[in-house]
Amino acid sequence: FRRYISSNGKAVAMTLLGILVQESEIVLDANLYDNRWLPEGLPLSDPRKESITFHQILKHTSGICPESEHEAGRDEWTDYAAWITGHDNAWPQTASLYFDPDAGQGYSSVGFGHLSLVFRNLTGLNRRIPLAAPPGTDQILLQGRQRTFQRGQHPPSSETVRCGSV
Numbered sequence: 345f346r347r348y349i350s351s352n353g354k355a356v357a358m359t360l361l362g363i364l365v366q367e368s369e370i371v372l373d374a375n376l377y378d379n380r381w382l383p384e385g386l387p388l389s390d391p392r393k394e395s396i397t398f399h400q401i402l403k404h405t406s407g408i409c410p411e412s413e414h415e416a417g418r419d420e421w422t423d424y425a426a427w428i429t430g431h432d433n434a435w436p437q438t439a440s441l442y443f444d445p446d447a448g449q450g451y452s453s454v455g456f457g458h459l460s461l462v463f464r465n466l467t468g469l470n471r472r473i474p475l476a477a478p479p480g481t482d483q484i485l486l487q488g489r490q491r492t493f494q495r496g497q498h499p500p501s502s503e504t505v506r507c508g509s510v
Contacts, residue, residue, distance in 0.1 A: 357459040368466055372399040373378045376406075382429070389430030389439040396445050406457070407441035410450030429458040430438045487498060 364370045370381065377385045388394055392407065396466045400406040421427035421435060430439035438454055463469070 351453075353453065354456050357456045358402065360463040361365070361402070361459050364463060370398065370466075371464075372402070373397050376401060376458055376462070381465050382458065383465070384425040384431070384461060384510055385429040388443050390442055391502075392441045393430075398459075400445050401452075401458060404449050404451050404455065405446050406445045406452065406455050407445050407448065407450070408440045408455040409453045410442055410452050412435045419466060424457070428454055428461060 361370075365372065368381075374397060376382060376389060378392050378400055379386055385393070396406045396408070401408075421432055423432060426432040427435050427438055432438065441485065442448070442450055
């Protein structure tokens with residue numbers, strides 16, 4: 345997910361995780377930070393990350409950087425994997441957990457970003473290869489609180505559904 349597409353990316357990530365659960369050794373209660381599918385995350389930037397599971401990512405209970413803590417700098421990183429896993433010194437807010445896994449809840453796109461890395465690592469597909477390229481998606485800017493769109497700047501809902509069902 346090179347471009348921020350708001351919560352639409354979560355639908356794609358959940359679809360990809362479903363494929364991985366069916367076709368690999370991943371189970372929802374498996375540890376996310378495992379050298380078999382997330383070597384970029386090691387060494388851990390916070391020892392508590394060792395116990396994060398895929399299920400906690402889906403429930404937003406992993407403790408990984410919540411939305412409110414990275415909103416301003418979204419898409420300004422230079423190394424996606426380092427930013428997501430907490431190894432980018434320019435973005436210390438993704439290094440430490442905000443709470444112990446399962447001890448709270450925080451809506452986290454960064455948490456879901458881990459799933460794109462896992463999918464890339466297990467399938468060999470580079471994250472920059474689009475799953476689908478509906479017309480106009482290069483113009484999507486759903487960031488910020490004000491969501492004003494002009495005709496042609498965002499795909500119709502049918503195209504969003506097509507992205508999520510690939």
